[in-house]
Amino acid sequence: MLQNTPERAAQKTFRDWYASTKPKADRPALTPEEEARPFAKYYYDEIPAPDPAHLALMDKPCDPAKAIGPERMNDLLDPGDLEVEIGWCNLPNGAGFIANRMFYPGVSAEMIDWWFAWHPLEDLRYRIWYPPQHGGLMLSPEGRKRILDSSIPLAERNWGVVHHVTENCNCGMENIDIHFLSPKDFGFDMSRWKKPYVSTFAGGFGWAVTVNKTDESITAPALMCHIFRDSPQGLEHRTRFWMGYRLSGGKPELSLPPGVAVPVEAVQGLARHNVCEFTRFKSFLPRIYQEFGGRMEA
């Protein structure tokens, strides 16, 4: 058992966690307890800048006719590339679409599964991923119990777990509740769920609202898909976001009021954030996995 370990001691009640998100949004200096954690040094890494050519692909919207809606998510299981692998736009129905692709030499699907299970256990684990814009992360007690349950394969630990994230996606700090799902519950055709078309997956649906929420604030839904497959250039990571959609009865449903579109700033902001946080991820994951990989405690 891991009684009284930092992984368990991090637990806050919903009320206390919610109250803590505003201070976290200011990204305060690490506490003495956090400084003492063996992975604190990563917080002070120099953060690599994204490839300018890659980031430039997020300067302007792509052709919406070449983008796909979430009802076509299974196209991601086709061999080869889709028409848009890097880009963003508003779909004709107002939803926001984001695609991004990264290649990770020296990274395996097992490393991805470990990271997505390991990092939600403490604020600092999330902050070291991308210090400029990551404020913190909390799990519920039942979510934490599942994440720490060693009888569940790492690839499945997050299924049904909600990450309560505080993060800035270039439109100010938000609290985002990310409901992680199995690929089946997300809507993928499991008869096609096999290598070499897919190696692993992390995704689900989220609700985002500013940490300075008022009565007029909008709580915005989105579907998030990180799907990985092996390639000669290393593990290929393909991201898709469909902003303005939620899952209803297991199916994607556009949840924007008629005539409303997801603001361009929000779509482009998340697209650019995604490039930045996963550029950092590419160099950081192999190192931290070598030090802590395969286990939950640190």
Added chain:
Amino acid sequence: MPIKLMAASRRRPGLTRAEYQRYLEFYHGTIARQEPIKIKSYIQYHVIDGAFGTLADATHQQVAERDAVVELSFDNFRDMMRALEPDTPSAASQDGKFFADECTNIIVMAEEEEIPVANPIPRFNPGLGIVSGVGALKVMHYIMRDDEVYREDYYQYWREAHEEALEKAPYAREQLRRCVANKRCRINDNDGAARKHFKMVDPPVYDMIVSHWYDTIEQAGAFRQYVEALQASSRRFANWSKSFYLYTKQIVIIRDTPHS
């Protein structure tokens, strides 16, 4: 999946419950029937009785008393928004002030989850159900989440406590014909315009309303047995002092009788 809007209201000053319910059914209901909106169903639940808080509370902790719940179902969120925010204000949206104390409305946008029961009505029985599988008494249980509990855990804990309570309440287990958990959709967070329109100040938030059906009002005691067992759960997930339940009578305003 259909989405529902459930609005619990109480009568405006100067009206008796009977006057309020008569106006709601015959005047407001008629206006709603005449609205050109795309709606799956519109059902009114007129309150027969109910209880707010617990026996341990010395006094009510918020506005108690509800006289009706209206439940509007739509095929999807966009249909609901078209109905709630039409290009020109609807007659129904202007009518509420004549019968309801609008600033105390409780509005929940919810999606349904069917909860299995041990003894659904096995066959058509005109002496019991209104339509196949549904009893004549509907109990609407508004359960406020304990503010220390995360939503995802609250739903899990309620489900565990619900099953335990039915084990401890054999009369309820035997008599419960149908149970539906109406889980609040996060889209509901964006109802600022409605709150402004109704001058609602910090309305209470209910993350779930559970509907229980029994054959007739005579089985109301079964729910009482159940709810006491539920409140006695060792699982902490609800603020029982701000929770309440309503015994209701169903009035169909718009709905085709479901095919069995």
